[in-house]
Amino acid sequence: MICGQKKEMIAMLLAGGQGSRLGILTQDVAKPAVPFGGKYRIIDFPLSNCTNSGIDTIGVLTQYRPLELNAHIGSGQPWDLDRLYGGVFILPPYMGGKGGEWYSGTANAIYQNMNFIDLYNPQYVLILSGDHVYKMNYDLMLDFHKHKNADCTIAVIKVPWEEASRFGVMNADEDSRIFEFEEKPQEPKSNLASMGVYIFRWKKLKEYLIKDEEDENSDNDFGKNLIPQMLKACEKLYAYEFKGYWKDVGTIASLWEANMDILDPNVPIELDDPPWRIYSRSSNMPPQYIGENAVLSNSSIADGCNVEGKVENSILFPGVTVGKDAVVSNSILMPGVSVSEDALIEYAIVAENARICKSARVGEWKKPEIGKQHREITVIGGSVTIGERAVVPAGTTIDESIIEEVGE
Amino acid sequence: MICGQKKEMIAMLLAGGQGSRLGILTQDVAKPAVPFGGKYRIIDFPLSNCTNSGIDTIGVLTQYRPLELNAHIGSGQPWDLDRLYGGVFILPPYMGGKGGEWYSGTANAIYQNMNFIDLYNPQYVLILSGDHVYKMNYDLMLDFHKHKNADCTIAVIKVPWEEASRFGVMNADEDSRIFEFEEKPQEPKSNLASMGVYIFRWKKLKEYLIKDEEDENSDNDFGKNLIPQMLKACEKLYAYEFKGYWKDVGTIASLWEANMDILDPNVPIELDDPPWRIYSRSSNMPPQYIGENAVLSNSSIADGCNVEGKVENSILFPGVTVGKDAVVSNSILMPGVSVSEDALIEYAIVAENARICKSARVGEWKKPEIGKQHREITVIGGSVTIGERAVVPAGTTIDESIIEEVGE
C-alpha cells in the first residue's frame, strides 16, 4: 500500500441495491449500472460529481450482480479516478474470521468497511447512493458542513408538497438545524426531502455505526436508524438545501421520465456542460451514420448508431440500428438494440441487445390518447427478440422472446 | 464494456482461502496477500507468471478479507495488467436474483463466475491457486495441452516418494495420459503431485461445472469432485510435468523455508531474473541506509530499511529498522517491523509493523542446538509490541502485545 497524506473527505457510494422496482432492467445488472441518457449509466452521475468536486477516493459498496458494474468502473480512468493513492474501489461483502456476512443495510455496509475508510484517515465521509440523476458540487456542501461545524449534513431538496409524503422529510429550524426527521410522513411538516446525500464527521459516524451495530433491533439503515439515533442524542445535524435538478430513477416511469427530461430544453439537466462534465466509459464505436431516408426530430443519438427510419423524442444508446420505414417515438433504446424495417416502437424502454423484428409493433396503444402522463411504458428485456409482425401492447413487460405473431 | 476479439486463454486465480494454517499471519489478510521474499506477496508469483506467459486476462476469486489484496492488485498496473479489454479483475461472491451465495468450493467459485469467463469467450481456461511460489511458463503448458488435444491438462511435479502421500497424486501412462487420480494416497503409485494448475478446454469445463453443481453430494472442489468425475467419464486428461522450483507456502514452516530458499544459492528459485521478472507493487520508500556499525551477511534487504545492527541469513521487507547492537538471524521481518537496540531475533517470522523493543529476545532457544531443521519458528503477529527485555521462547506464537518483561 502506498502511503500518502490523509484525505480530507472520501466518498462511500451505496450501489448495492438490486433496484427491484426496475424489474427486468435489473435482472442481470445492479441498478447503478442501468444505462441512462444516451451513453451513461446511472452511477456516472455520482462518480462524475465526485471528480468535479475534487473528491478522488471513493468506495463503491456493492453486492448485487457486480459484473457489469465492475467492468464499467474498471480502473476508474474515465472519471480520472485511477489514482496511486486513493481512486475508486469496489467493496463487496467479504468473509472475516467468523465467516461472511452480506450487507444487511446501508449503515451495515459502511460498518463492514470501516477499515477501508480508516486507511485514508479522513476527517469527513460523504455517503452517496447510486440511483439518482443530478449534478451537485459536494465541495460546496462540505463548506457548509464546516461552516456549521456540523456532525452530519444532509442534502435536501424542495419537492412539491403533495409528493413530500413519499420521501424522508427534514424538519429544520431557520438556521437549517434539523430537529426532526420523518420517514414518509402521512402529513409532512416540511417539503424538504432527503436526497440520500450525507456528510459526516468520520469520528462521529464511526461511533454511531458501532452503536447501531450493537443494537439488535436496528435495520442498520441510515434513514431509519442512524439519523434518528443521532437526532435523539442531540447531535448537530444540518440540512443543506440543493437547488437544481434531482431525480430518483428507481421506477420504470421515473427512469423513462428522467431520460425524456434530457430532451426537454425546459428541464434544467443540461448534460452538455463542459465545466461539469458527466464522464462515462467510452463505447469505442464508430460515429453514427444517418441514412438517406432517415427522419429525425428532438432526439439524442449515440455513437455506433445506424438510422434509416424515423426517430422522434427518443434516446438511442450506442450501437442501435433503426431500419427503413421503422418508427421510434418517445422511447429509450439501450445499447445494441436493433429495430428492423417497418417496426414501430412507442413509449417504450428497450433493454440492451434486444431485437425488434420486421413490422413488429411495440407499445401499441389501442385506447384513445388521454395525455402523455397516462400513457403506460412498455418494457422489452435485454436480448429479447420480438418476432416479425408481433404486437406488444402498451404497458406490458416482455422478458422472453416472442417469436410468433401475437394478437391481443 | 469494450468489445474486442476473443481471448485464447484466460486465467482464473483461486485466492479465496483464508489459509488458516498460517495462523495469525492471515488474521487480517487473505493468504495470497501474505508478504514473501523481501518485497513480494505470494500472489505476485502467479500474476507475474501470467504476464510473462502472455496471459492478459485474469479473474481473481476472493471472499476472505480482500481489502489488502484489492489494494495490492489495484488496477493491475505493476503486472502490466491494466488493459482496456481484459486485465485483472477481483471477483467476489455476489447476490443474484435469489440472494447471495458464498463460494462453497473451488469449482463452485468458477461456476459462479461463468458469466465473467463467457465475456471473453476463451477457448481455454487456466485455473491457478494463490498459494504457491514458482516460476512457470503457462504458454508452454498450453502448447502441450493443444498438442495432446486434451480436455484437461494438470501440471504435476515430482516430489520425494516419502512426501507423495501428502499430495494429490496423478497416475499417468507413458503418453502422460492420466488414468487415475488419488487424493493423499496412503500408498502412492506415483510421485507426480498435482500443482493445482489446470488448463481446461472451456466448453468441457463448463459442462462439468454445471453437472457438478447439480450433484448435491459434491463438495464442488476441483481435486475431490470435478477431476474424478472427468476421469470416470474417460475424458482426455493429461499430466504436464513441471521441472523447477515449486513450493506450497501454506504453513508457517514452509513459508519460512521458502523464504530461506531465496538466500540459498543452491536452490533454483532465482528472483533476479530479468526475462522472467516477478512484478509487485512498489513501496515508494527511500533507498535503504546501512549504518556505521552494521554487520550484514547473506541477507536480502529492501527499500526503506535502516540497519544499524547485525543481520544474517535474514530477509528484511520494506521499511524495517534494526537498531544498534540488535541481532537478527535466520528470520523474516515483514514490512514496517522495528527492532530496537540490543534486541535479538532468531528463527522468527515477524509480521507487519510489529515492534520489538530494546533488549527483547524473540525466538530464544534454551535447548542445545540439534540442527536447523529442528529449530521451531517463532511468530510475532502484525502490529504486536514486544516490550523491553521481554523474552519470547522459540516456537511460540504471539498475537498480543507483551509489555512486561516475561520470564519462563
Next chain:
Amino acid sequence: MSILGIVFSYSERENLRELTRLRTIASLPMAGKYRIIDFLISNFVNDGIYDIAVIARDNYHSLMDHLGAGMEWDLIRKRGGLRVLTPYAKSESGRDGLYRGSVEALSNNMHSFRRSMGDLVIMAEASILYSIDFNHLAKTHLNSNADITAVYTKQLNGHPTVPMGVAVMHFNENNRLYDLNINKDDMSAQDVCWSIGVFVIKKSLLMSLVADAMAFGKYDFLEDIIKRLSNRLDIQGYEYKGHLLEVSSVAGYMKANMNFLNANFRNRAFHRPIYTKSKDSVPARYCKGCCVKNSIISDGCRIEGTVINSVISRNVFIGKDSIVKNSVIMQNTEIMQGVSLDNVILDKDVIVRENRQLSGHETYPVVVEKASII
C-alpha cells in the same frame, strides 16, 4: 518473435495545403471523430502489437495532444507501449533539425528502437489508410527468409491513376524486388504494384542498413536502401488486397472521408474497433426541424439545420436553416443560421456567421483554415 511498430507520422509527398500547415498528416481528422493515425495504431493494437514508436518531424503538437500517453489505444504499457519520438533541436549535423530523409529519421531514433524488446520491425506510414493482418504479414516474412518484405497493392481505390509520389515497385517471377521508382506521372496502367509504405525487416538488419546509409550520406529509405540494395538484399513482395484510402491531396482527403458514407466500406473499416481520443462529449442531439441524409455525425454535435452527404466531426453546431452538403466539417465548428456550404472542408474551431455561402467543387474543395471566422 516480438514486433516493434515504427510509424512515420509525416509524409514527404503530401500536398494538403492549409490542412497540414499546423499539423502533421497523421493527426488530420478523418471519418468524423478519428485522426488518420488512429486507423494504423488500432490496426497494430488489434493485432496484439503493443510496442509502437511514432516518428515525429515537425508540427507534431496536435499529434502529441491527440495521442497523449496512449491511454485510449491501451498503449500505456510497462513493456513496450507508445513513444512519440521528436527530433533533437541540436542535431549532430548542426542543421536546423529537419531530417534529410527517412533514413536520418530512423537513425536519430535508434537509441529508442534499441531499447525495445521487439526484434522484428514493421515500418508503416500514416498517410495511407488500410486494414492489414500484421501477424500474417510477419509470419509470411519469417517463412520466406527474405531480408525485407515490402507490401504493395494494385488497388487504385477508384482513382484513375496511381497516386503521385508513391513508390512503384517491380518484382521478378520469384516475387523479388528488382527495381523501384517514384511515381511522377499520371500512371494509369492496371496492375501497377505500388508501395503502401509498409516494410518488414529484422531490427538488427534495419539498424545496420541505416548506419551504413548514414555513413555514406544516403538519407532516403526507398531510394538509398530498398532500390540501391535490391540486388544485394532479398526484398520480397506481399500484396495487400483489402480496402485502401490514400490521402495526399485535398481532393483525395475529401474523397477519403466520403468513402465512409458507403456502408460496405464502413463495415470493412470498422470490423475491428478503431480507437481514438475520448472527448467525453454528449451524444449527438437532433433538434426539431433538422434534416440529415446520408451523413456521418459525431458525438457532441447539435444539428438544427440540414446535413446532406457530409462527414461531421465532434462538437459541431449547425444552426437553423443552414445547409451543409458534400462537406467535411472538423471539430468545434459553429455554423450559424442560414449558412450554405457545398464541397467545403472546414478545419477545426471555425465559425461561419449567419447567411454565409461557400461552395467549392469535388475536384477542388474550398478549405477554410483552422480557427477562421467567416
Next chain:
Amino acid sequence: MSILGIVFSYSERENLRELTRLRTIASLPMAGKYRIIDFLISNFVNDGIYDIAVIARDNYHSLMDHLGAGMEWDLIRKRGGLRVLTPYAKSESGRDGLYRGSVEALSNNMHSFRRSMGDLVIMAEASILYSIDFNHLAKTHLNSNADITAVYTKQLNGHPTVPMGVAVMHFNENNRLYDLNINKDDMSAQDVCWSIGVFVIKKSLLMSLVADAMAFGKYDFLEDIIKRLSNRLDIQGYEYKGHLLEVSSVAGYMKANMNFLNANFRNRAFHRPIYTKSKDSVPARYCKGCCVKNSIISDGCRIEGTVINSVISRNVFIGKDSIVKNSVIMQNTEIMQGVSLDNVILDKDVIVRENRQLSGHETYPVVVEKASII
C-alpha cells in the same frame, strides 16, 4: 485557484562535465534510486498539483525515458497530468532550435500552457533540490496581490559561497524586488538573498510578459523580465528556509549525494514520499563476507565487497575484495573483484575490471563516463 507547474529541465549555468554530456540535469541520478527531477515533481504531486509541464531543450531522451507517461508520479491524468515539451526542430527564427533563453523556451510552449486549466503558474527549475509548500506559496502570492512572487533563500547549505551563476535578489523594506544580479564572484556575504528559481505568476500575466519580451528580442526571464520590469511590476520576495541542495558542479553533485548519508537530512528529504520510476528490481542482496558502512544501497544491488560512505544506485554489483569509498555509483554498474575506488563518480552501465584502482579528491572527484569499461 488551479495551479500549473512549469519545470525547466535544463540549466544554463551548470558545469557538470561528462555527467550532462548525454543527459539533461533533471535526469541526473541522485540519492541512489532517484533522478533529480523526482524531488521537484513529487513536491508538486504531494501538494496536490497534478498539472505539470516540463520544458526540455536538448539531451532529453534520458529524461523522457525516465518520466515515461508519468505513471509513477500519478500524473497520467485526464485533466492536467504531465507533459514533456520538446522544442520544434524547425523554429520560426530558422536557427538551430536551441532556445535563446528562458523567455523563448516559454514562448515556444505557450500553446500548451494555454490549454492547461491552471490559471496560476509556479515556475521551477530542476537543478536545485528542496521541499517547499507550494500551496502556502500560492496562497501567500494571492494574498499579497503581487504580480510575481520570487522565492529566495539565505541558506548556503554548508557552501562557503553563494553558488556561481544564481540570481542574487535585492528587496526593499516592503519586500519588493528592486534589483537582481547574477552571481559571478565567490560571494560569501551572509544574508544574501539568492533565487532558488521558483516564481509564482498568473498565467495570463506570464503570457503577456513573454509575448512582449519576445517582441523586443529579449530572451532571458531573469534579466529581461524580472530585473528590467522590477520598477513596473510588484515582485514580492518569499523566503525558503528548509533544506536545500544546489547541483551545478561536479563537486556540488558529489556533496549533494553525500548529504543523504546524514539521517537528519534524509528524514527531512523523505518526510513525504518521493516517487520515481519503478524498475521491478529484487531487494538488495548482501553476501557472506560483505562489509557496508554508512552507505545508501538501492534495490537490485548485489554486494560481495566493501562499501563505505557511498551512495549506490540500482542494480549495481560490487565484487569480492573490492572497496568502494566516498563514491557515487550509478545504476547497472559492475565492479569486479579487487577493485578500489575512492572519491569516484561512476556513471551508469560502467564496468570496472578486476583490481583497477581509481581515486579522486572530494573537491575534484574522478568522473567515469557512461558505459565506459575500465
